[in-house]
Amino acid sequence: MYIPNHYELTDFVEIRDFIEKHSFGTLVTTDEGKPLATHLPLELDKRGDDYYLTGHLAYRNPQWQTLGDNPVLVMFQGPHAYISSSWYQTEDVPTWNYQAVHVYGRALIMDEQELQDDLSRLLQKYENHRKDPVLWEELSLQAKKQIKGIVGFKVKVEDVQAAYKLSQNRPVEDYENIMEQLSQADDFNSQQLAKAMKANREKDV
Numbered sequence: 001m002y003i004p005n006h007y008e009l010t011d012f013v014e015i016r017d018f019i020e021k022h023s024f025g026t027l028v029t030t031d032e033g034k035p036l037a038t039h040l041p042l043e044l045d046k047r048g049d050d051y052y053l054t055g056h057l058a059y060r061n062p063q064w065q066t067l068g069d070n071p072v073l074v075m076f077q078g079p080h081a082y083i084s085s086s087w088y089q090t091e092d093v094p095t096w097n098y099q100a101v102h103v104y105g106r107a108l109i110m111d112e113q114e115l116q117d118d119l120s121r122l123l124q125k126y127e128n129h130r131k132d133p134v135l136w137e138e139l140s141l142q143a144k145k146q147i148k149g150i151v152g153f154k155v156k157v158e159d160v161q162a163a164y165k166l167s168q169n170r171p172v173e174d175y176e177n178i179m180e181q182l183s184q185a186d187d188f189n190s191q192q193l194a195k196a197m198k199a200n201r202e203k204d205v
Helices: 012-021 062-066 112-127 141-149 172-183 188-204
Strands: 024-031 034-041 043-047 050-058 071-083 095-109 150-165
Touching (some): 012 071, 024 050, 034 050, 034 062, 071 188, 112 150
Antiparallel strands (some): 024 071, 043 050, 071 095
């Protein structure tokens, strides 16, 4: 994606944390030139010196058949919101602030044991803190048989691009006012974006 220098994020530790927090991504592949996309939960896993994104698709979803030799794109998005130029001290044009990460790589189909292990980790992440957690090890044999209805995959990470467009190019007074206006908005995305801008500013102090 196109990223102006002052919006580019290159710290992989921070990118990794972003993916962990915003792990519901979009898998994009092509089939004879036609783009295909599926929205799904993904996990970033380090194996040796390499990183992999892991996930699964429904067997009836034909996109899994496009995985293999062709490169894939996985997109993760954070909070985003409209930025009114009325919040600036001097005249300018409105814009849109956002956080996004693009991951490029090649996908391989998991074998059944790999898929089971991945599902176990996924359930640990999203269930372990709950009062009555539903964990893979405790599922009935009948429930576990539903694994036949999904296809696990892993994407070996080859390139990562990250953009934090958070008004870094604006004067301090504008930046402060943008955060204030967003924090007072009545929508969740704007409020979360204000928090992201605050965290980004504190990181650079």
